[in-house]
Amino acid sequence: MDTIINELTQGMELAMQLKSILSSESYSETKHVLIQQIISSYDRAMSLVNRVDSGGQTLLLAPPMPGQPESSVSVDESPRSQDVSQPFDDQQEDKVASKKRKAMPTWRHQIRISTENGLEGNTDDGYSWRKYGQKDILGSKFPRSYYRCTYRYVHHCMARKQVQRTNEDPTVFEITYKGQHTCNPTATPPVALPQSPEKPETKQNNHQLPLPPKSEEMLRVSPSFSFPSPIENYQQSHFLNETDYGALEGYSPSFISPAASGTNYFIEGGSYFQQHDESNLLGITATSSMNSPLGFPADPQDLSQSFPFNNSGYFI
């Protein structure tokens, strides 16, 4: 066990060093995402190892829990984004084994979109989500949108997320993740196609990085693509639908899926690569939702942890 820890620690340190070097260079979304994924991987592995005996319960289903994920590393050094991570105090919950609590991990993260110059970032976290609802929340000028993993029925992935535009600073969105993704498709990859060099390409995700899921627009001018925001979108469909198409393909979505998730890397314009679409540039809808009733800001809660969740990616 010690050996494992030592190896992990070493890997983590090396990754951190690499990260600092990279950050001094020109900004690159891809590099950041990759390094973040590497670090997150180590962090998760270390957490798992550490908690081995912690006991309590075995978490069959939800292994990952936020506990102290980030630990030392908070990678985001990027310009903006702040996340608030709060020490876990709610960890003590459970005292009573009431049946109700769904102990599902939840964490929050705020991102700022830089609308200004042309580009925006895509705030995508690499997963594909489907909007299933939107509600006006008391005290909030903007509606909150609810998303769930696109593969909910196909892969039993119960991950969900909520996106709420901040009252105070409209360029900041708070996204709250709930539950972990379990949609790793078919882990088949490794085994299945060991050597076949092909690239699987699926419509959307192929690069192995984060990819761009959908697009949407934001307040004015936003490039294209995706990020959740004011207007978010998602959908839900019936089981049938999903299953159906899921079946069609067979391969599941991406094996590449993962991507880091959440945390950081945000936007910021830079030059990214964006390959496709640009359909809508202007956002229109966005503003529509603005109604400002009463208001008082109030910033409610904050407990959160920030952290990504991601899955492991297996690489070939």
Place this chain on the structure above:
DNA sequence: ATAATTTGACCGGG
């Protein structure tokens, strides 16, 4: 035709 969104109805806790 199928998949994704939009939205008001519906639900359950407080």
Place this chain on the structure above:
DNA sequence: CCCGGTCAAATTAT
């Protein structure tokens, strides 16, 4: 009954 969350039918985008 209020409110956050989810469902699902209608609508729109692919």
